[in-house]
Amino acid sequence: MSEDSLMQKRLMEERKTWRKSHPFGFFAKPAKDQNGNLDLTNWNAGIPGKEGTAWAGATYPMLITFPKDYPTKPPRCRFDAGFYHPNVYPSGTVCLSILNEEEDWRPSITLSEIVMGIQELMNNPNPHSPAQNDAFAAFQKNKEEYDKRVAEQVKKYAA
Amino acid sequence: MSTTKRHSDLERTFGKEAVATIASSHVLLVGAGGVGCEMLKNLVLLGFGKITVLDLDTVDLSNLNRQFLFGHEHIKQPKSVVARATAQKFNPHVDITSHLANIITDPKFTVSWYKGFDLVYNALDNLEARRHVNRMCLTANVPLVESGTTGFLGQTQVILAGKTECVDCVPKETPKSFPICTIRSTPSQPVHTVVWAKSFLFVQLFGNDLDLGEMDESEASKEELNTLKKETAELLELRDVISKPEFGKNVFCKIFDVDIARQAEHNVDNGRQKPDPQSWDELEKLAKHLDGAHIAKSRAQNVWSREEAFAVFLDATKRLQTRFNNGETLEFDKDDEDTLDFVVAAATLFATVHHVTTKSKFDLKQIAGNIIPAIATTNAMIAALAVQQGVWQLTSPERARDYYISRRGGDRFFTVTKPAPPSSSCVTSSAARVVVMCDVDKTKLSDLVEWVSKFFPKEELAVLSSQLIYDVDFDDNLERTLADLGVKERSFVTIMDDSDDDIKLRNLEIYFEPRESAGEASSEKISNITPIPTVPTYTVEKPEEDDDDDDELEVADTSKRGFSEIDSVVILDEEPSKVVKVDEGTDEVKKDVQVEDVEEVVLLD
Ligand SMILES: [Zn+2]
Numbered sequence: 001m002s003e004d005s006l007m008q009k010r011l012m013e014e015r016k017t018w019r020k021s022h023p024f025g026f027f028a029k030p031a032k033d034q035n036g037n038l039d040l041t042n043w044n045a046g047i048p049g050k051e052g053t054a055w056a057g058a059t060y061p062m063l064i065t066f067p068k069d070y071p072t073k074p075p076r077c078r079f080d081a082g083f084y085h086p087n088v089y090p091s092g093t094v095c096l097s098i099l100n101e102e103e104d105w106r107p108s109i110t111l112s113e114i115v116m117g118i119q120e121l122m123n124n125p126n127p128h129s130p131a132q133n134d135a136f137a138a139f140q141k142n143k144e145e146y147d148k149r150v151a152e153q154v155k156k157y158a159a
Numbered sequence: 160m161s162t163t164k165r166h167s168d169l170e171r172t173f174g175k176e177a178v179a180t181i182a183s184s185h186v187l188l189v190g191a192g193g194v195g196c197e198m199l200k201n202l203v204l205l206g207f208g209k210i211t212v213l214d215l216d217t218v219d220l221s222n223l224n225r226q227f228l229f230g231h232e233h234i235k236q237p238k239s240v241v242a243r244a245t246a247q248k249f250n251p252h253v254d255i256t257s258h259l260a261n262i263i264t265d266p267k268f269t270v271s272w273y274k275g276f277d278l279v280y281n282a283l284d285n286l287e288a289r290r291h292v293n294r295m296c297l298t299a300n301v302p303l304v305e306s307g308t309t310g311f312l313g314q315t316q317v318i319l320a321g322k323t324e325c326v327d328c329v330p331k332e333t334p335k336s337f338p339i340c341t342i343r344s345t346p347s348q349p350v351h352t353v354v355w356a357k358s359f360l361f362v363q364l365f366g367n368d369l370d371l372g373e374m375d376e377s378e379a380s381k382e383e384l385n386t387l388k389k390e391t392a393e394l395l396e397l398r399d400v401i402s403k404p405e406f407g408k409n410v411f412c413k414i415f416d417v418d419i420a421r422q423a424e425h426n427v428d429n430g431r432q433k434p435d436p437q438s439w440d441e442l443e444k445l446a447k448h449l450d451g452a453h454i455a456k457s458r459a460q461n462v463w464s465r466e467e468a469f470a471v472f473l474d475a476t477k478r479l480q481t482r483f484n485n486g487e488t489l490e491f492d493k494d495d496e497d498t499l500d501f502v503v504a505a506a507t508l509f510a511t512v513h514h515v516t517t518k519s520k521f522d523l524k525q526i527a528g529n530i531i532p533a534i535a536t537t538n539a540m541i542a543a544l545a546v547q548q549g550v551w552q553l554t555s556p557e558r559a560r561d562y563y564i565s566r567r568g569g570d571r572f573f574t575v576t577k578p579a580p581p582s583s584s585c586v587t588s589s590a591a592r593v594v595v596m597c598d599v600d601k602t603k604l605s606d607l608v609e610w611v612s613k614f615f616p617k618e619e620l621a622v623l624s625s626q627l628i629y630d631v632d633f634d635d636n637l638e639r640t641l642a643d644l645g646v647k648e649r650s651f652v653t654i655m656d657d658s659d660d661d662i663k664l665r666n667l668e669i670y671f672e673p674r675e676s677a678g679e680a681s682s683e684k685i686s687n688i689t690p691i692p693t694v695p696t697y698t699v700e701k702p703e704e705d706d707d708d709d710d711e712l713e714v715a716d717t718s719k720r721g722f723s724e725i726d727s728v729v730i731l732d733e734e735p736s737k738v739v740k741v742d743e744g745t746d747e748v749k750k751d752v753q754v755e756d757v758e759e760v761v762l763l764d
Binding site: 004005006008009012015016019030033035036037038039040072100102103129 | 327330341344586587590621623624625626627628630632633635636639643644645653655657666
C-alpha cells in the first residue's frame, strides 16, 4: 500500500536504530501477524520502572500502535487495561503530551524517546491531565493508598 | 453546433494532426463527480476516440447543482452509467465504456489494464484512491492528469513516472482527529466544542451506536473514546428519563454543571482558566422570555449568548426527544435542523464553560458538516484545464503545465508552472518498479530474495508487503511460499535497502500481475514483464549523533525531515491533491518555481 510507504520506511529505521542501541532494560519488537509476518504497526514493548523510584523492580508490558499516518501522527501507547497510574486511561492508554498530536508530538520523536518519556512519567505523574479517577484521586489526596497500590502493581509485574 | 463544424473548429485550434491523435486515443477517466462530469463533457466534445469512465457512486440529490450530466430522474442510478448515456448524446462518434466499480479493489484493474490507456484522468474525491491510481500509473508508465478543487481553489497537474512530481511528492493534509484529552477537558478552538457536541454528546444521548465521526479517525481516539464512554456511563443512564419532561434539565445539569464542577475542582493550576459550571437556576431566569425555536431560526448568523444557547438547547432537546420517543433513529446531519440546533447550542454552552470563543450557527454548521462548498465554476475551470493538459501531453508534451486557481488575498488568480521534478524525499517517486509474473503458490520467499538480489545487490535487504516479511533479523519465513505469507496477485511487494551504507539503494516495488492477464506462461519461477529496472541510489545524510544520554526529550526541527505541518481542512468534494496553503491570506503556490504568464491559457468551450 503506497499510503504506508513513508510509515514503513520510518518504522524500518526505528527498528534498525533500536536494534543497534536502545535504553537499558527496555524491549520493543513488532508483533507477529496471523501469516507469521511482522506487523510493523504493532510493537510489544516493555518499560522497566526507573531505579531508585517506587516503580523499580518490574518491567511493564506495553503495546505501541502506529497509525497509518505516522510519523505525522503519534503512536498510541497502551499498558494493560486497568493499569494504575494517574495519567493512564482505564483502557491502559497513556495520556502524555509528547503522544498528543495537538500538544508536543513531533515526527522526529524516536521510539527510544517515547519509551523513556513514559518511564519518566511513571514516577512524575502530570497533575494537569488526569486520565483515571482511581489513581488520580489517591495521588492527590491519599498518598499512602497511592504508594500501596503502586507497590502492589510492581509485585504483579515483577515476575 | 454540428459535428462537422465542431471538427473543423477543433482542427483550426489544435491542428489536423493533433485532432487525429485525439481521435485515436483511449483515455481513462476515474470519477464522474463534480470535476469528472465536466471532464467527460470536454473529452466527448473534443472527440476522444475511446473513453472509459469509472465511478463507484450513485447519483444523489445533492449532486444535481453542479454535476450537470445528471437529472432528477437519475437519482440512485450509477453515476458512471448515467454520465456515459448523457455524454454520448453530445457526440455519437465517441466510444464510451462505463464501469460501476471501485478503482482500488476491483480485480479487473491490473497494471496491464492501465497500460491499455494512452492517458489517465483522475477526478477523485479521496486521497486513498488518488494515491492508488498514482502508483498504478507510475508502475504502468502511463501519463496521469491529476486534478481537484476545494471551494475557490483548484489545481491540475501532469504526472509522468520519473519526470514530474507525483501525488505523494507533497505531503497531504489528513483530516484531524481530536485526542480525547483535548476535547473533553482542554478544548481551545470552536472545532473542539463542535466535535464534542456532535460526536460525543449527541451520540451518547440520541445515538444508536457509538459511530464517532472525527473522534475515531485513528484507533487511538476510538479507544480513548470508549474509555470516555465508560467514564460517563452516568450519561447513558439519563436515557432512562428520555421519555420524561425533565430529560432536558437533567442533561443540562449533569453536563454543564455537575461534570464541570468536578473538573474545575480537579484541575489544579495549570495555567488554564478554570472551567465555569453553569447554573440551571440562573440561566432559567435569564432565558425566561426567550424562545429557543425562534432564536435557532432567526439568529443563525449571530453568535448566541449563553442564555440564548440555553433556550435553544432546551428547545432542540425537546424536539429530538419527541423524535427519539417515536422510535426514530437519530443521526447528526447538518441539514437536519433539530440535530444541528442541538449541536450548535451544546457547543456554544460548552465553549462558554471552557472560555473558548464561539461562532454563529452558520459558521458552526460549516464546521460540523465539514463543509467546504463545492463550486461548479471552479470545477468547470479545472476540468477544462485538466483536459487541455491531457491534450498537450498526447500531442505536444513540452507544452503541458501545472495550473493552480486561487481567489484569496492579492494573489494572482491563475498560477501556471512547468511541472516540477519528483521530490527526492518522495518514497513513491523514487522507487524503481518492475511488473512480474509469478506463481505465488509455488514460489518461496527465498526464491524471491534470490531473484531480487541479481539487481538489488544488498546483503541487508528487507521485504515488505503491508507487513514486514523478511529482513536480516527476521528470516523465519524463507522456506514458505509467497501466497502463504499473504502476497497475492495484483499486489505490490517492496524491497528496501536495510544496510548501513552511506550510499543506499532506493526502494524497489514489485507488482505481481495476475497470470491470466500476463500472457504466456514462463518456465521461470519469477519472470519480469516489464524490463528489469536500474535501482537508483542516494547518499544518506547522517544525522548528528546525540551522544549524551539524558532523559530530556529533544525535539528536533521537523522541517529537516521533510514533514510539514498543515492546517486541518476536511473537504467534501474533490480536493486538490497538492496542498495549497491557505493560512493568513497568503496563498503561496510554489514560489520557487518559475511562474509563467497567464496568456498561455486556452479555454475550451
Ligand atoms: Zn512522488
